[in-house]
Amino acid sequence: MRHSPLRIGVIGYGYWGPNLVRNFHARLDAEVAAVADVDEQKLAQVHLHYPSIQCVSDAISILHDPRIDAVAIATPPSTHFALARKALEIGKHVLVEKPMAMTSIEAQALIGLARARKRILMVGHTFIYTSSVQKIRSLIENGELGDLYYIDSVRFNLGLLQGDASVLWDLAPHDLSIFLYLVDERPTAVQAFGQVHIGAEKKEIATVTIRYESGFHAHIHVSWISPVKIRLTLIGGSRKMIVYDDVEPTEKVRIYDKGVSLKESGESVTAFNPIYRAGDVLIPALDRREALEREISHFLNCIQMGVTPLSDGESGLAVIRILEAAEMSMAQNGAFVPLSR
Amino acid sequence: MRHSPLRIGVIGYGYWGPNLVRNFHARLDAEVAAVADVDEQKLAQVHLHYPSIQCVSDAISILHDPRIDAVAIATPPSTHFALARKALEIGKHVLVEKPMAMTSIEAQALIGLARARKRILMVGHTFIYTSSVQKIRSLIENGELGDLYYIDSVRFNLGLLQGDASVLWDLAPHDLSIFLYLVDERPTAVQAFGQVHIGAEKKEIATVTIRYESGFHAHIHVSWISPVKIRLTLIGGSRKMIVYDDVEPTEKVRIYDKGVSLKESGESVTAFNPIYRAGDVLIPALDRREALEREISHFLNCIQMGVTPLSDGESGLAVIRILEAAEMSMAQNGAFVPLSR
Amino acid sequence: MRHSPLRIGVIGYGYWGPNLVRNFHARLDAEVAAVADVDEQKLAQVHLHYPSIQCVSDAISILHDPRIDAVAIATPPSTHFALARKALEIGKHVLVEKPMAMTSIEAQALIGLARARKRILMVGHTFIYTSSVQKIRSLIENGELGDLYYIDSVRFNLGLLQGDASVLWDLAPHDLSIFLYLVDERPTAVQAFGQVHIGAEKKEIATVTIRYESGFHAHIHVSWISPVKIRLTLIGGSRKMIVYDDVEPTEKVRIYDKGVSLKESGESVTAFNPIYRAGDVLIPALDRREALEREISHFLNCIQMGVTPLSDGESGLAVIRILEAAEMSMAQNGAFVPLSR
């Protein structure tokens, strides 16, 4: 069965909106019906590049437009909840940028609403749709890494300082969504530390340590005030290890066939005999498909087929729960904060 | 005045001992009189390469040798205190590898003893004698970086797993000694997290966050089970930032003339106006002198001149105090532990 | 005086054409009036993205359109001459992609025509409009490098194999146009070597050595069948040296303050006393403006002001003369071929 094109409304045409419009516009199974932004100049740009798209200055006219099937929300985080709630209430499918809301209570409300209205609610965790993360997920699933030991992420940058969010809420969702996608086990507790240097309030550097019952653990280190851009994730397993360096132009994933294990012996458990394996390094070929293109294709497909997206409301909620626990830990001088279920 | 060569006894000829012997041996103002090791094969190697050096199987005969002026102790950490104490009691100058002892009480005892006997007590914090760290120190002193914001160190490796020490006590002393050398302010509290994956007891991954009263903070991330070797330190200041990558063969220090600052204005303090500076990167030429050569030259010079070494007992004690606090934090589920003065 | 927008016709919408259209379209002092391509699908793309632009299937209707002031020609090389000639004859200003023609006689004809008709003839040597090459040119002009010794370029790639041109005519024009822009002295002779491996006729690897009277020399090494992409140019001078690595995402230009010189002495000329200077490396900040944007701005400005472009017909001719001499050298078993004046 051939579906007629889904009609999309895009709300917000700032940093990310143009990418959404470009990708929806390029598809045969979708059509960008309207774009909303409060800034007249942004709308002029839309008009220049896509004269066929209707431009409106208020989101509400998109939400109430009966010809529109789904909306993509790329406005500032503090507006995500209200817009997504209204859209779901009216019966639109929703793709909302991360973080999906500012509190887990709001996130839960959106999930309930989507379920009640039988609408797709998807969160824009774009990184899990990259060829790199897709490849890593398949390597883990195939048992290439053996038992997982840890995942460790460093995401440093310069120049994304924002007035209305801390580095934790801005950068850490990328890593958290990757962790949640790659690791089947659910985390149990979070500890975090953050620091303000330049601005008055919002933390520019933060570290988050996440515990899991099995002993697996995760660590995130984010900064807005680093002179160098670093996007490095290490994933250690009992058989192999992966280095995922997103700054590399082409060789983003490296699989190291070397590691450490303890010699299995029938002897004393106190005997300490680590075995180091030195092996080859493999850099797999990755397809160059744009992650957002894959994400949007998935969103449209989920609507058409009525299936749950990889980055559904639950995954968005899981990210927010960890962020909330991390905030609480910072407020409690770095104590470990258990994660609610 | 020309000094007659100082006579040195080296205790321990395992991983580090041969470097000590080679460097002392190469000097005109020192002479390696004897080497002690419990392993006959190690002594055979000494004999092969340096037939003139006396080989003994017990440290005690070196400590009691009246012809010997100073000893260098490169034995396992658990033996450092007893050997250094004995050496100082007998009146030898002492160069002891890090960590100088297993507790701060022991470290204090050694400091007191050295003071009482008027002997040089120096800790082998080799990294502070590298051209890289010397260069960074001088850049900080000259105000090139402006106000210091943070120092952040990642030290990952594969294959140094040890049966008798955690990664914290093995790797973090390098970073701590660097921090203490570079930053004049003293830290006030420590928070740490560690994890065991492969062995039964000793942590293979650890993170340490160190607070300072001014808001400056430091972070260490050490691992023994990383597929890639990383030795990266970022130092952020209000004017410039430094990336010190010790894995780079020649371009170890990079000075970034870019950063973020807030616009100074007479207006509202709530106005948030970050200014991003994009500037040149400078990679200073560094001399290629071996750090241990510089360290040993400094040790001999301190003995000859009666001056206090850069890496004296106090700096060794400061490192141990942080390690102890980090251990305590780990035991208290990651709580911040104030540093005793 | 404010100029009314220049009306541009773009001929050819294959690999490069869309970049031209995008850049002309984004300017206030130009307007893309029409695009010509023989491929209906390409025109459909133009229509989709720029509904206001007229789409035509034959270049001739653009050339004869009296409303059009200037044309940009981005068709296959073999058609450049005929299209550019016709355009100049009709009185259009011309921006033609490299190589501007297939022979130096054709190139000279275009130059004569442009002069006779008083029209701007510019060749699309985009690399000389990069921030990197602009920076290097200014460093050379300011005497930072001292006397120039050599320039050495390696341009390797995989996957640009073309049925109708050799690697020499496809890749070497980039390096030649850079050399001609950076070095004021004119070359005197050319030697070249090429090799066919995969296809039947067209060379996939070539080296070109270019001599200058002063002893300065240049070397180019191009390949279409390299597994790695390399775009590396070394420029050696008596005071400093430059490494220009265009594959680097941000740190493209490095200035090495180290080199070799002979000690000036009044003594014997046979004395050989090289002095090695080890110095800092400086990576200058470069603006991120797109080279093609700078090129197009320059083209429009030259039309408006009636000035000669940096990459005028003469520079296009100089590139072709070297290519012709290189072809001749290959045919003569690698002999040096003098360059006609």
Next chain:
Amino acid sequence: MRHSPLRIGVIGYGYWGPNLVRNFHARLDAEVAAVADVDEQKLAQVHLHYPSIQCVSDAISILHDPRIDAVAIATPPSTHFALARKALEIGKHVLVEKPMAMTSIEAQALIGLARARKRILMVGHTFIYTSSVQKIRSLIENGELGDLYYIDSVRFNLGLLQGDASVLWDLAPHDLSIFLYLVDERPTAVQAFGQVHIGAEKKEIATVTIRYESGFHAHIHVSWISPVKIRLTLIGGSRKMIVYDDVEPTEKVRIYDKGVSLKESGESVTAFNPIYRAGDVLIPALDRREALEREISHFLNCIQMGVTPLSDGESGLAVIRILEAAEMSMAQNGAFVPLSR
């Protein structure tokens, strides 16, 4: 059968001699009996580090020492021939550094002499004993690369300028010995270009192009006046390609499973259908054995077993023949010079 240790005399204790002495000294099947050098200070160093080794100021006393089985010659190139000839005449086995002589006639004389006296004559082409080159050789032998297309080497450095040799004779022998070891086909002609910039006579930059009958070709580019150290060799085959970067600390060999081939079709031969394969990159684990240790082990083994070394006199001669042809080409303005058989 257990061999008694071979007694070795080392002639020349300048840059390379100490490495030879250290490696021979460390073996159980060899013993360094004596070292000769004209410089008293060098001999003092030998005495300091190896008191058991006899130190002499003239090579002749080593050559005439009846207790010595083999000599290693590490003196300036111009003395290689005379010393090696004398040693072979007296009946010593000879390991001589590259180039083995200054002319092919001399090299042939040494080969004849070694054959007549039934002595091992080996040339110190150390690079072919590296783990990297050994690995590449085995990949080629196993057909991993398919048909070989080309080999391309860049060897740039700063600071090896020598008064008595050109960059061609100093650096190119490394690449030539690697080419000759990796490629079974023999070259047929050589073309070369060199340039003097700083000194009065000796060329500091040179390129050499080497032809083979099959169409395979090799290219060398050497420089003494480059700001960066480059040691890069590309090897292209019909199935895979190798990048051998000797400057990389650990990942020296990379195997690219991507390339270009023409579609096999029964259709028109004029059809040009290149197929690009994008594939994984494999970085094989290499053992860290020192190349010179492997070379010396091979030398001793060849003496003990009476077998011909990998880097025998013939391979040394082949290198010199190419160097001579390259010199001749330079003198003939870059003409191709056929290689004598």
